[in-house]
Amino acid sequence: MNNLPTVGFIGLGLMGQAMATNLLNAGFPLHIYSRSKHRAKTLINDGASWHNSPAEMAKNLAADIIVICVTDGPALQDVVAGEQGLIKHLAPNTLVIDMGTSPFDLTQTLAKQVTAVGGQYLDAPVSGGQKGALEATLSVMVGGAEEPLTRAMPAFNAMAARVTHVGPMGCGQLAKTANQMIVGTTVGIVAEALFLAQQAGAEPERVRAALMGGFADSKILQIHGQRMIDEAFSPGARATTQLKDMQQASSLAQQQEVNLPLLSRSTAQWQAMVEAGQGELDQAGYLAWVKKLNQQ
Amino acid sequence: MNNLPTVGFIGLGLMGQAMATNLLNAGFPLHIYSRSKHRAKTLINDGASWHNSPAEMAKNLAADIIVICVTDGPALQDVVAGEQGLIKHLAPNTLVIDMGTSPFDLTQTLAKQVTAVGGQYLDAPVSGGQKGALEATLSVMVGGAEEPLTRAMPAFNAMAARVTHVGPMGCGQLAKTANQMIVGTTVGIVAEALFLAQQAGAEPERVRAALMGGFADSKILQIHGQRMIDEAFSPGARATTQLKDMQQASSLAQQQEVNLPLLSRSTAQWQAMVEAGQGELDQAGYLAWVKKLNQQ
Numbered sequence: 002m003n004n005l006p007t008v009g010f011i012g013l014g015l016m017g018q019a020m021a022t023n024l025l026n027a028g029f030p031l032h033i034y035s036r037s038k039h040r041a042k043t044l045i046n047d048g049a050s051w052h053n054s055p056a057e058m059a060k061n062l063a064a065d066i067i068v069i070c071v072t073d074g075p076a077l078q079d080v081v082a083g084e085q086g087l088i089k090h091l092a093p094n095t096l097v098i099d100m101g102t103s104p105f106d107l108t109q110t111l112a113k114q115v116t117a118v119g120g121q122y123l124d125a126p127v128s129g130g131q132k133g134a135l136e137a138t139l140s141v142m143v144g145g146a147e148e149p150l151t152r153a154m155p156a157f158n159a160m161a162a163r164v165t166h167v168g169p170m171g172c173g174q175l176a177k178t179a180n181q182m183i184v185g186t187t188v189g190i191v192a193e194a195l196f197l198a199q200q201a202g203a204e205p206e207r208v209r210a211a212l213m214g215g216f217a218d219s220k221i222l223q224i225h226g227q228r229m230i231d232e233a234f235s236p237g238a239r240a241t242t243q244l245k246d247m248q249q250a251s252s253l254a255q256q257q258e259v260n261l262p263l264l265s266r267s268t269a270q271w272q273a274m275v276e277a278g279q280g281e282l283d284q285a286g287y288l289a290w291v292k293k294l295n296q297q
Numbered sequence: 298m299n300n301l302p303t304v305g306f307i308g309l310g311l312m313g314q315a316m317a318t319n320l321l322n323a324g325f326p327l328h329i330y331s332r333s334k335h336r337a338k339t340l341i342n343d344g345a346s347w348h349n350s351p352a353e354m355a356k357n358l359a360a361d362i363i364v365i366c367v368t369d370g371p372a373l374q375d376v377v378a379g380e381q382g383l384i385k386h387l388a389p390n391t392l393v394i395d396m397g398t399s400p401f402d403l404t405q406t407l408a409k410q411v412t413a414v415g416g417q418y419l420d421a422p423v424s425g426g427q428k429g430a431l432e433a434t435l436s437v438m439v440g441g442a443e444e445p446l447t448r449a450m451p452a453f454n455a456m457a458a459r460v461t462h463v464g465p466m467g468c469g470q471l472a473k474t475a476n477q478m479i480v481g482t483t484v485g486i487v488a489e490a491l492f493l494a495q496q497a498g499a500e501p502e503r504v505r506a507a508l509m510g511g512f513a514d515s516k517i518l519q520i521h522g523q524r525m526i527d528e529a530f531s532p533g534a535r536a537t538t539q540l541k542d543m544q545q546a547s548s549l550a551q552q553q554e555v556n557l558p559l560l561s562r563s564t565a566q567w568q569a570m571v572e573a574g575q576g577e578l579d580q581a582g583y584l585a586w587v588k589k590l591n592q593q
Contacts, residue, residue, distance in 0.1 A: 105497060128508070128511035128512055128513070129511060129512070130512065140507070140510060140511045142507040142508075163510060165503065165506055165507035166503075167499055167500075167503045167504060167506075167507050168498070168499050168500055168503055169498070171497070171498065171499075172498065172499040172503070172504075173507075175493075175494040175497050175498070175499040175504065176494065176499065176503075176504045176507040176508065178490070178493065178494065179490035179491065179493065179494045179504050179508060179513070180490075180507075180508050180511060180512065180513040181513075182486055182489065182490045182493070183483070183486050183487055183490050183508070183513040183515075183518070184512045184513050186482060186483075186485075186486035186559065187479070187482075187483055187486065187513070187515065189482075189559045190478055190479050190482040190483065190559050190560070190563070191479055193478065193557040193558075193559055193560050194474070194475035194476075194478045194479050195475065196555065196557070197471075197474065197475065197478070197546070197549060197550055197553065197555060197557060197560075198471040198472065198474065198475045200553045200555055201401060201467070201471050201549060201553055202464070202465070202467065202468065202471070203463055203464050203467075203468040203471040203472065204463075204464055207461065207462075207463045207464055207468070207472075208463060208468075208471065208472045208475050210461055211436070211438040211461035211463050211469075211472040211476075212424070212438075212472065212475060212476050212479070214436060214459060215424035215425060215436045215476060215516070216424055216425070216426065216476065216480045216516050216517065216520075217424070217475070217476040217477075217479040217480050217483070217516070218515065218516045219479075219483065219514065219515030219516065219517070219518075220511070220512050220513070220514045220515065221512065221515070222479070222515075224512070250493070253493060253497060254493055257493065257496045257497055259492070259493060259496055259591050260590055260591055261489040261492070261493060261587070262489075262562055262565075262566055262590075263482065263485045263486050263489055263559070263562060263563060263566065264486070264489050264493075265562075266558055266559060266561075266562040267486070267559060269558075270558055270559065291557070294556055294558075295555050295556055
């Protein structure tokens with residue numbers, strides 16, 4: 002017996018499956034729901050309880066924690082406030098935690114709807130990718146109040162290596178937006194830089210080696226730079242997902258009425274890459290897009 | 298007495314003074330020339346020999362090493378091949394090392410002119426900024442042959458912590474170009490990201506903290522990100538210099554006939570920042586430009 006709260010987990014994609022498995026392995030009684038039940042098989046075999054909808058899950062979890070990790074805004078909207086959404090049967094004081102990358106304005110709306118029925122809400126998107134999810138070394142960026150964050154910490158600690166309380170509701174998503182803007186644009190310029198150096202006669206591998214440790218060094222140069230050199234473009238994180246995140250960032254900039262020229266150009270480039278049929282490549286496949294753009 | 302070669306050093310700007318001082322402190326017999334003699338005072342007092350022109354320096358240094366660290370391409374052209382340039386009186390086997398950030402095509406031209414009069418040439422631009430120059434922790438990216446690089450190593454070791462042989466002639470400049478493209482664009486997107494998060498209601502300091510260690514982490518987020526939060530915009534490395542480097546990268550892309558959309562947009566933004574009168578700010582002052590662009 003342990004005193005860990007029961008956790009409901011919604012969304013069993015690449016990230017979600019790994020995160021839910023870590024919760025189960027850490028001893029949390031686990032309830033699960035996903036659009037595709039076949040993804041739940043291993044977790045069910047290992048002791049997780051299946052539900053046929055978010056509403057059904059909410060009905061069965063009294064005042065516990067429900068983690069959501071779904072693909073995009075519309076999916077999140079559906080899980081929380083849709084026909085079979087959580088708020089249909091949410092018990093008062095249930096803590097709903099969105100760990101996906103979701104639009105700032107939708108976060109505000111859903112948080113209000115959840116608190117209106119007596120629940121609590123945290124936005125807690127993660128960074129670290131599938132590797133971080135598998136190894137429970139994710140970074141969590143949290144927006145919301147202190148008390149629900151304290152409640153969530155044991156569950157976060159089972160999935161993540163680092164938790165940062167960024168600020169009030171929505172601030173986790175703002176940090177994630179900043180993260181994705183920087184990631185998407187850095188991947189792009191690293192690809193352009195290695196491509197240009199190669200065109201002019203240098204070996205990209207030696208250029209990358211020369212840059213490591215200097216001002217151009219970054220996690221992207223280290224990890225995605227190496228993938229570019231190896232032409233290892235199977236995901237990982239897909240270009241389509243990066244585009245979705247860049248578009249969310251661009252929408253936020255529009256809502257805030259700010260002009261961000263690099264974000265605009267970078268978003269347009271990820272869109273062009275996806276439109277060119279390379280959306281299923283890893284982010285590092287941006288190099289393949291630069292080559293295609295230059296007809297090679 | 299020591300067996301260190303005599304070193305001539307041309308160009309005593311912020312970087313050059315620090316690098317020349319490190320050579321002198323390491324025991325190299327040092328000869329110096331700079332457009333402004335007043336910058337040479339301390340070095341002369343400490344034992345360096347002054348020359349009134351590059352040509353005069355070349356005449357006095359027989360088959361030794363001459364390091365050049367000047368502002369830009371035209372200055373380099375003048376020092377090497379101008380009316381009072383090095384090649385007027387260069388002794389055979391003198392090793393000329395350009396440690397500035399110079400255009401790839403000019404590098405090829407000057408290297409040919411130097412070797413035509415019996416000298417050797419290395420392009421060896423550095424990364425690490427004034428801090429790296431002062432602390433002798435620069436990274437050197439070298440293009441050229443093995444033998445002159447071996448000759449140069451004792452001098453490099455007095456100024457730098459890391460030396461990477463990138464490839465044949467010009468490849469040091471190609472690596473530096475890649476470095477500057479990545480630095481300029483990463484600074485820009487970090488500024489845009491922190492600005493957007495702040496506009497939407499998050500504290501930039503906590504956003505930066507949440508991003509550290511994740512995929513968005515970089516030397517730029519660590520160093521320039523902190524400067525942005527502190528609004529510490531006195532240089533350091535000036536926006537005008539960053540613009541010059543972005544323009545050199547764009548010229549190279551044009552010469553190579555490659556289309557690099559992020560480089561184009563980023564170069565245009567640095568130009569707009571300089572035209573808006575903010576060229577004397579540190580690179581991190583790009584945030585001030587983003588604010589100005591959004592009329593705050």
